[in-house]
Amino acid sequence: MEFRDNEAIYLQIAGFVSENIMLGKWPIGQKIPSVRELAVELQVNPNTVVRTYEFLQNREVIANKRGIGFFATDNALEKIKSYRKERFLKQELPEFFRNIYLLNISLDEIANRFEDFKNENFK
Amino acid sequence: MEFRDNEAIYLQIAGFVSENIMLGKWPIGQKIPSVRELAVELQVNPNTVVRTYEFLQNREVIANKRGIGFFATDNALEKIKSYRKERFLKQELPEFFRNIYLLNISLDEIANRFEDFKNENFK
Amino acid sequence: MEFRDNEAIYLQIAGFVSENIMLGKWPIGQKIPSVRELAVELQVNPNTVVRTYEFLQNREVIANKRGIGFFATDNALEKIKSYRKERFLKQELPEFFRNIYLLNISLDEIANRFEDFKNENFK
Amino acid sequence: MEFRDNEAIYLQIAGFVSENIMLGKWPIGQKIPSVRELAVELQVNPNTVVRTYEFLQNREVIANKRGIGFFATDNALEKIKSYRKERFLKQELPEFFRNIYLLNISLDEIANRFEDFKNENFK
DNA sequence: GTGGTCTAGACCACC
DNA sequence: GTGGTCTAGACCACA
Structure with a gap:
């Protein structure tokens, strides 16, 4: 994935994650990639993904199950759409x-x- | 004037100046507000307006006449339109x-x- | 059972076990639920219950009889109260x-x- | 300032900042210490203070004026109290x-x- | 294995 | 001067 210069990388990743959820590639209720996995895939520092996931957790788009990972919340679609709109x-x-x-x-x-x-x- | 959070203030002011020129409020050939005047009006640090004027000067939208002030250039309209487009x-x-x-x-x-x-x- | 976010699950379970003992629901001298039973009931990973039982065993609130299971110790009530207080x-x-x-x-x-x-x- | 072990440092700092605002030591509408100043004073890494300020900004307890610093918001007291309550x-x-x-x-x-x-x- | 936190240090845009 | 972001690396508790 290539990142634009005019927006923080962690926000661009947030957009990437949101679109994957929105388009059904990462289904509601299922585990999304772990911090480390996504960091490797996108070739960024794990801390950057941590920031993305924190950001999306604050917006209730994803939620954490301790020791297991992050999941798209039940109302992730609504949340994403409403913020975007x-x-x-x-x-x-x-x-x-x-x-x-x-x-x-x-x-x-x-x-x-x-x-x-x-x-x-x-x- | 209220400023958005996601764009640098000096760029938002550049947009403001450009629109005033485009809409004929600040006619070609006439002096535009001085740095200080505009800073007071918009309630920003004068340095920020300085930066705006530098920015617009680089783009040849405005030009400086030493000791007098800034003016919209003859081809300001074209310049603004082409950048914007x-x-x-x-x-x-x-x-x-x-x-x-x-x-x-x-x-x-x-x-x-x-x-x-x-x-x-x-x- | 629902778990709060700000405390480790195994500690919340330890509180749950302690209260059951304190309130007489799990009487002194009788077997308390096995790791697996409790894990199923609370819908957590068995390892998490293992950790709870280890924790309570260290505090001498419960004790293990090999091959049989865990029991509340004779002085479980005092132990629980003193820690809690x-x-x-x-x-x-x-x-x-x-x-x-x-x-x-x-x-x-x-x-x-x-x-x-x-x-x-x-x- | 000494930090307890059972709570993240950045949250303890958030509590410290909130109490200073609540008790009037850092008045509403005035600039609070910069990230770097507070980091030196509390002997923590600046990034840790950044996290604190991000956290409090999300809760609308403080707000940023670009290039100037952070300020206690007009309704900081209500926000602090409501979260605490x-x-x-x-x-x-x-x-x-x-x-x-x-x-x-x-x-x-x-x-x-x-x-x-x-x-x-x-x- | 998972995420959470903290430090260190760097670079940047902005005011 | 201000905060914002990113990397690197470490340690930790937890499931």
């Missing part, structure tokens, strides 16, 4: 609107690009 | 698409919200 | 006092809650 | 009741000890 509505959408207004981009053009995007990424 | 297409739009896809938000809903946004901000 | 006086009581002082809770209110507690738990 | 009612009080019941300690005795405690600690 809040950030989207409060931060990204206003910025998006400001940009298409100031740059004079039509929503039709956006719609066309969206079709391309879906074909490339989620077909 | 690049960031929009490369960074914000993919993220925007990923979000409306995962959050299952329709472009129709976006369009409705856009009307509200324009009425509130740019009428 | 020591921890209570040295650790819990000062913390309790600091809390009711800082939170401005009266001893009258505590007394009222105590009546409710007794009715719910030990009637 | 919740833990007290859910964890410590039931344990306290169980102990005085099982150890056969009267509330009158508790009241007497409380007077002594207040004289020693908060006069």
